[in-house]
Amino acid sequence: MLKRGFKGKVIQSHKLKLGLPRITVSTCPICGRLVPARVFERDGKVIIEKECPYHGHFEDVYNGDVEVYEFMEKWAVDGIGLRNPNTSVVKGCPWDCGLCSLHFSHSGIVNIDLTNRCNMRCPICFANAAAAGYVYEPDLEEIVAMMELVRSELPVPAPAVQFAGGEPTIYPHFFEVIREAKRLGFSQIQVATNGLKLAEESDFCQRMADAGMNTVYLQFDGFKSETYAKARGDPNFLEVKMRAIENCRAVKPSPLATVLVPTVLRGVNDDEVGQIVSFALDNLDVIRAVNFQPVSLSGRIPQEALLEGRYTLGDLVNDLLAQTDYFNSKEDFFPVPVAGIISELASAILNKPYVAFTSSPYCGLATYLFKYSDGGTEKVIPITEFVDVEGFMREAVEMLPDLEKGKFKIFKLLRAKRLLKYIDEGKLPQGMGIKKLLWSLIGTGKREYLAKFHWNSLFIGAMHFMDPYDYDVVRVMRCVVHYATPDGRIIPFCSYNTGPTYRRLIEMKFSMLPQAYSRRVREIAAEAVVAKGSV
Ligand code: SF4
Numbered sequence: 184m185l186k187r188g189f190k191g192k193v194i195q196s197h198k199l200k201l202g203l204p205r206i207t208v209s210t211c212p213i214c215g216r217l218v219p220a221r222v223f224e225r226d227g228k229v230i231i232e233k234e235c236p237y238h239g240h241f242e243d244v245y246n247g248d249v250e251v252y253e254f255m256e257k258w259a260v261d262g263i264g265l266r267n268p269n270t271s272v273v274k275g276c277p278w279d280c281g282l283c284s285l286h287f288s289h290s291g292i293v294n295i296d297l298t299n300r301c302n303m304r305c306p307i308c309f310a311n312a313a314a315a316g317y318v319y320e321p322d323l324e325e326i327v328a329m330m331e332l333v334r335s336e337l338p339v340p341a342p343a344v345q346f347a348g349g350e351p352t353i354y355p356h357f358f359e360v361i362r363e364a365k366r367l368g369f370s371q372i373q374v375a376t377n378g379l380k381l382a383e384e385s386d387f388c389q390r391m392a393d394a395g396m397n398t399v400y401l402q403f404d405g406f407k408s409e410t411y412a413k414a415r416g417d418p419n420f421l422e423v424k425m426r427a428i429e430n431c432r433a434v435k436p437s438p439l440a441t442v443l444v445p446t447v448l449r450g451v452n453d454d455e456v457g458q459i460v461s462f463a464l465d466n467l468d469v470i471r472a473v474n475f476q477p478v479s480l481s482g483r484i485p486q487e488a489l490l491e492g493r494y495t496l497g498d499l500v501n502d503l504l505a506q507t508d509y510f511n512s513k514e515d516f517f518p519v520p521v522a523g524i525i526s527e528l529a530s531a532i533l534n535k536p537y538v539a540f541t542s543s544p545y546c547g548l549a550t551y552l553f554k555y556s557d558g559g560t561e562k563v564i565p566i567t568e569f570v571d572v573e574g575f576m577r578e579a580v581e582m583l584p585d586l587e588k589g590k591f592k593i594f595k596l597l598r599a600k601r602l603l604k605y606i607d608e609g610k611l612p613q614g615m616g617i618k619k620l621l622w623s624l625i626g627t628g629k630r631e632y633l634a635k636f637h638w639n640s641l642f643i644g645a646m647h648f649m650d651p652y653d654y655d656v657v658r659v660m661r662c663v664v665h666y667a668t669p670d671g672r673i674i675p676f677c678s679y680n681t682g683p684t685y686r687r688l689i690e691m692k693f694s695m696l697p698q699a700y701s702r703r704v705r706e707i708a709a710e711a712v713v714a715k716g717s718v
């Protein structure tokens with residue numbers, strides 16, 4: 184089912200040209216016009232350059248380490264797109280979102296903004312809720328309709344929804360929305376939050392978990408008060424994060440899984456990335472993952488400042504290697520589409536399509552760390568220490584065409600079982616059941632095995648969302664992180680927030696002025712009082 188490539192050999196689908204230099208399409212950061220761009224190597228970095236006929240020449244760092252870039256590119260895997268696109272191809276990417284019939288991936292996770300209101304005023308917020316001057320807050324019926332749309336995607340209904348904003352926890356029907364998501368069959372329900380509500384209302388986390396919330400995506404930028412002052416406008420915000428984590432930990436019968444989401448800015452908190460991972464490892468009972476996000480830039484930035492200030496995935500890998508002793512090499516980090524190969528294995532064996540994270544290879548990186556006690560000494564090792572990930576994936580890619588053609592599950596399983604030779608469980612105490620878990624995942628496609636795999640480890644992920652300076656159309660065409668909108672569309676994250684800036688158009692179309700919103704809030708409050716009185 185995949186149009187796949189390994190070591191640049193096979194990309195059956197068009198448009199993703201591997202190797203450097205390569206030509207692509209980007210945007211002018213001043214007027215937003217689509218312009219041709221060139222991606223090339225200079226002094227060990229990958230640079231993107233482009234020329235707008237009206238605003239001149241622009242250069243930016245696409246990836247701060249060409250070795251990391253080239254390793255990521257080896258794992259280019261294109262997806263199968265959508266069988267029931269919502270829009271037609273009229274103007275061309277990225278003007279036809281979406282998803283249009285050109286899009287390469289189905290939705291891996293879909294964001295739904297519940298509101299653009301927020302209980303904070305962060306200087307680096309891409310949603311820019313406070314400054315908008317209007318209130319975007321779809322009503323409950325509209326939110327449910329968006330979730331239904333997402334669940335109707337073919338051949339794979341999106342399995343994961345993330346409520347975002349603004350600050351989604353202040354949405355008036357927040358708990359009802361979670362219950363509706365559960366009813367609609369999402370297997371992963373998440374909330375992206377600044378943590379304020381979770382910290383301030385002691386039972387908020389328990390109520391979320393009881394309603395069906397699976398994971399808290401907690402904005403967490405580090406430990407220094409200067410970091411919070413610069414990134415969030417409040418030097419004392421760490422204390423709020425800590426209370427939020429404690430309240431997630433206190434949830435019964437088991438802690439509410441929490442993912443730390445640091446936005447990384449060069450010169451602000453890039454010196455804290457290692458400490459953030461160590462903190463997560465010390466709190467593995469509640470913190471399941473760290474998901475780094477190099478900051479997206481906006482506004483007019485002088486050329487030199489851009490080339491010096493840009494923080495990329497390559498920089499993050501180098502910082503994690505320098506600041507911790509958990510990793511062995513840059514090749515401990517694999518690009519997102521590697522996960523797509525595991526999905527394809529399960530799909531081929533079980534004759535059933537599973538969600539595949541087939542983003543472009545340039546978008547994100549991930550790895551796992553395993554922590555265990557060795558004679559009383561705590562040890563942390565990366566997954567590559569006991570799994571030959573490269574060998575596993577290479578053989579998996581080679582056997583996929585035969586598995587896809589095969590008829591009988593038992594023969595397919597026998598063939599795929601050869602892959603287990605790439606796992607050396609002897610390096611872990613009692614093997615931690617890794618072979619069994621992985622085999623159960625591939626053989627059944629059940630998410631519970633993936634969840635168990637996660638419970639044994641710390642997932643480290645990173646996604647570099649694009650901005651007008653490093654925008655690359657080949658990436659957005661393959662995007663797996665989407666937004667659902669009230670007008671019945673599903674729009675890739677980096678189209679929604681950058682490039683054509685669908686966010687502003689959609690929010691304005693479906694927004695109300697603050698006065699009208701205040702009236703509506705008073706009505707909701709009055710309805711709640713009446714409802715309470717009638718119980
Ligand atoms: S980003 Fe995807 S959905 Fe949007 S226009 Fe491009 S291919 Fe179509």
Ligand code: SF4
Nearest residue numbers: 542546662664676677
């Ligand atoms: S959100 Fe942006 S960075 Fe992430 S997969 Fe989509 S295009 Fe790539």
